[in-house]
Amino acid sequence: MLLRANVLAGGYSGIRETTLDLLVDMLQRDVIPVVPEKGSVGASGDLAPLAHLALVLIGEGEAFAGGKRLSGREALTGAGSSRWCSKRKRGWRW
8 A cells, every 4th residue: 555655646647635645544544455365467467456445445345444354434434534535527628
């Protein structure tokens, strides 16, 4: 998670600052997403782990928090964080 936050903070990924803040907040509050040891391998090999990390950001999936395995929503709520919500972004007009 720390490496992903570092890459996203570089400013080349088109990510909102609030999304990055939530990821860093999860690290600071010791909310760690449950990522299966085995899974599908995409072209880059990291698609399944990133998907499980993103599930917790939106309050889905599972995470370890306070030494317990909880649902993503319970882990975020228990840590005093709120889940990420998508919003409209500027885009091309045709």
